[in-house]
Amino acid sequence: MTETNRISARNVKVFYGEKQAINDVSIDIASEHVTAFIGPSGCGKSTFLRVLNRMNDTIPGCRVTGEIKLDGQDIYGPDMDVVQLRARVGMVFQKPNPFPKSIYENVAYGPRIHGLANGKTEMDAIVEKSLRRAGLWDEVKDRLTDAGTALSGGQQQRLCIARAIAVSPEVILMDEPCSALDPIATARIEELIDDLKGRYAIVIVTHSMQQAARVSQRTAFFHLGTMVEYGPTEQIFTNPREVRTKDYITGRYG
Numbered sequence: 426m427t428e429t430n431r432i433s434a435r436n437v438k439v440f441y442g443e444k445q446a447i448n449d450v451s452i453d454i455a456s457e458h459v460t461a462f463i464g465p466s467g468c469g470k471s472t473f474l475r476v477l478n479r480m481n482d483t484i485p486g487c488r489v490t491g492e493i494k495l496d497g498q499d500i501y502g503p504d505m506d507v508v509q510l511r512a513r514v515g516m517v518f519q520k521p522n523p524f525p526k527s528i529y530e531n532v533a534y535g536p537r538i539h540g541l542a543n544g545k546t547e548m549d550a551i552v553e554k555s556l557r558r559a560g561l562w563d564e565v566k567d568r569l570t571d572a573g574t575a576l577s578g579g580q581q582q583r584l585c586i587a588r589a590i591a592v593s594p595e596v597i598l599m600d601e602p603c604s605a606l607d608p609i610a611t612a613r614i615e616e617l618i619d620d621l622k623g624r625y626a627i628v629i630v631t632h633s634m635q636q637a638a639r640v641s642q643r644t645a646f647f648h649l650g651t652m653v654e655y656g657p658t659e660q661i662f663t664n665p666r667e668v669r670t671k672d673y674i675t676g677r678y679g
């Protein structure tokens with residue numbers, strides 16, 4: 426597997442007003458891999474995830490210093506178009522959040538605003554391909570005009586993944602994507618993440634160490650706003666270098 430770094434973050438600090446949530450994090454996120462962010466509640470994993478596609482821009486008083494590059498381009502630089510950035514670095518949230526539109530329109534919306542389809546035939550093809558990749562096509566192909574919100578929770582989350590895929594992202598950020606799902610729907614999303622990693626760099630925040638161990642190849646452990654340790658998932662879980670990582674994975678705190 427050839428390895429390219431999609432995202433390189435250097436000395437990133439994030440502040441909410443006076444409060445510092447992330448302290449000096451540097452990390453490279455590789456393509457064709459799943460990278461898991463783990464750590465106890467409040468350690469800053471979601472904050473760090475959100476700054477990777479400038480989702481934090483909408484939070485008043487939130488400030489980022491340091492450097493984050495996507496394929497070598499500074500995402501906080503003056504030339505970066507945030508709408509383009511969020512297409513290139515897609516996001517899937519904790520709670521499935523389909524638009525109040527049809528299944529078809531949920532997927533077609535992004536390609537339409539980004540001008541990716543030339544006419545209905547091309548749009549149909551993008552919608553079908555995205556839904557197939559998200560493992561949802563067979564379940565919805567005869568009801569594409571139904572509301573996205575009428576699907577089950579697990580199907581809605583796969584629809585949100587199809588929506589992210591439809592604009593051909595390089596990176597997909599997932600913030601606890603299974604926390605609102607039952608074990609069967611969770612297993613399907615985990616299988617899907619595994620299928621998708623050949624095409625996209627995937628970063629997943631998870632509270633479940635089992636999930637991190639199942640789906641990721643790299644794991645970053647966060648604690649109190651710092652990234653304590655980052656390495657191959659197997660090493661982090663079987664032979665962590667840092668005492669704080671060991672204490673967390675053995676359940677001493679969390």
Ligand SMILES: Nc1ncnc2c1ncn2[C@@H]1O[C@H](COP(=O)(O)OP(=O)(O)OP(=O)(O)O)[C@@H](O)[C@H]1O
Pocket residue numbers: 441444446464465466467468469470471472473484
């Ligand atoms: N919008 C905000 N305004 C002010 N402080 C915030 C905001 N969002 C997060 N924080 C604070 O930043 C710190 C990191 O929070 P964050 O949500 O990133 O942690 P987390 O590790 O993802 O936690 P959890 O696992 O509970 O979701 C916490 O102290 C939190 O209270």
